Amino acid sequence: MKKLLALLLTLTLSLGLLAGCGQTEPTAEDTPDTQTETDTQNNTGDLRKITITEQVRGYHWAPAYLAQSLGYFAEEGLTAEFQTIRGSDATAPVLSGDAQFTLKGIETALMVNEGGQGCKVVLSTTQKYPYQVVGATAEYDTLESLEGGLLAGGQSTNSGPYSFAQACINYAGLEGKVEISTMASSGYAAAIANGELQGAISTNPWSAKQLTDAGGVVIVDGTDDGVIEDIIGSASYELFTVITSDALIESDPELVQSAVNAMAKAIQWMQTATPEEIAAQLGTLFDGATEEELLYDAQFDKDHQVATTDGYHTDSGFQAAINLTKLAGGITGDPTADQIFDESFLDKAWENLGQ
Numbered sequence: 624m625k626k627l628l629a630l631l632l633t634l635t636l637s638l639g640l641l642a643g644c645g646q647t648e649p650t651a652e653d654t655p656d657t658q659t660e661t662d663t664q665n666n667t668g669d670l671r672k673i674t675i676t677e678q679v680r681g682y683h684w685a686p687a688y689l690a691q692s693l694g695y696f697a698e699e700g701l702t703a704e705f706q707t708i709r710g711s712d713a714t715a716p717v718l719s720g721d722a723q724f725t726l727k728g729i730e731t732a733l734m735v736n737e738g739g740q741g742c743k744v745v746l747s748t749t750q751k752y753p754y755q756v757v758g759a760t761a762e763y764d765t766l767e768s769l770e771g772g773l774l775a776g777g778q779s780t781n782s783g784p785y786s787f788a789q790a791c792i793n794y795a796g797l798e799g800k801v802e803i804s805t806m807a808s809s810g811y812a813a814a815i816a817n818g819e820l821q822g823a824i825s826t827n828p829w830s831a832k833q834l835t836d837a838g839g840v841v842i843v844d845g846t847d848d849g850v851i852e853d854i855i856g857s858a859s860y861e862l863f864t865v866i867t868s869d870a871l872i873e874s875d876p877e878l879v880q881s882a883v884n885a886m887a888k889a890i891q892w893m894q895t896a897t898p899e900e901i902a903a904q905l906g907t908l909f910d911g912a913t914e915e916e917l918l919y920d921a922q923f924d925k926d927h928q929v930a931t932t933d934g935y936h937t938d939s940g941f942q943a944a945i946n947l948t949k950l951a952g953g954i955t956g957d958p959t960a961d962q963i964f965d966e967s968f969l970d971k972a973w974e975n976l977g978q
Contacts, residue, residue: 670702673882674722676713677705680909682827682920683863684726685901685930686748689889690882692904698888699881705908717742717868724882725866729941730783730948732866732963737954741869743965745883746934747861748890752845753929754787755825757834759815763822764840766795772821775806775814783862784824786951787855791843794854812837828923829916846927855947857939861931872965880968883934887972890934898922934969936960 673696675687690696691703706713706722714731716722718740725731735742756774758764763772774792777784788803806814806823808830814820815837822842825831835841845851848858865886872879893901898921905917924930941960948954 669700670697671700671878672702672704673724673878674704674706674716675724675726676716676722677707677726678709678713680705680707680911681726681863682905682909682917682924683749683753683929684865685893685905685924686746686886686889686934687724687726687865688908689892689901689904690885692907693889693892695885695888695892696882699885701878701881701885714742714866717866717871720868720870723867723871723878727864727866728783728862729864729936729944729963730951730953732864733944733948733958734953735866736958736962737956742866743869743872744864744866744936744963745872745879745965745968746865746886747863747931747936748865748886748934749863749929750859750861750931750937750940751848751927751929752787752851752855752860752862753827753927754784754845755831755841756788756791756822756843757825757831758822758840758842759820760838761840764842766791766797766842769822769842770797770800773802773804773819775808775811775820775823776803777824777826778805778807780805781952783947783951784826786947787845788824789950790854790947815839828920832919846929855943857937857943859937859940860943861936861940862944876968880971883968884972884975887934887969887976890931891976891978893930894932898925933973935966936964 677684687703688705696703706716708716713725714727714735717725718735729744729747732742732744756766758768763769774788776782776788779785785803785805792798792801792803806820808823808826811820811823811834815823823834825834831841843850843854845860851860852858867879898918901921902914902917906914909917938960941963945954945957
């Protein structure tokens, strides 16, 4: 029990670990600790409800949301309830059996398994690194120009954004010459205006747009294959994932298969859908986002090929995830892919879909 509590505390402290990959961060006064959004249809018939937890509602987990809004879960006999959990870790309900899936980053699966709690990534929803390093003004347009300055690396030192900041600084040979701070993205604009911040890690396209619209400059674009491969060792990086517990895979593999079938259908649909169509379908589950924001994220996703085309991980992306999670202090070991992923459900889903 002590080991589990310590693990969940570690995960709670790492809310910046990919959780900021969607909408702007909510304020405590206008957001409840747990927000539930269900199927908009009043009559779900005999559909079996599954609970999917998340830290925030984020565009890059689109296949999970689209599986609901497009009716693919219903085709598989399911209806999804999305629970947005803030103030505690969204992984805990899956580990306790109170939820079936969680939308988190690959680092979560790495940390949970090293902590002794069995879980598996059953599907990856992205294939490229969507983070960007943004300089505060035109004066800060290279990593080298940040020397002696302050770079915001997300809310926690034990997080994906922070480790990415470290990797970029190390790549530029600036270890110890750039201070990396923890800061919520909601505080970036004020810190830049006050001259306190020379750069920041943006975790989603819309936030990067807001920074550049205010005069910022993109220094590192994680979707640039050549650049990101030099920095993290891989052009691919399956950052956003759908995770379930080993216990559910053992006790109810049919449910897991049905859910993966639905999300695979959504991935397939996204390949030919326009950004406008994707944004429209997501709108029903993104009450806090404007149409402009969703369309911008969808267009960026299409232009930069961020979304997965098949849901699988790559060997190089997995190794990069291990290295970055180590850099963040999240793990110390070297897990194998079969300890982290169970893509057998994807195999069956694509076989059923004829590809």
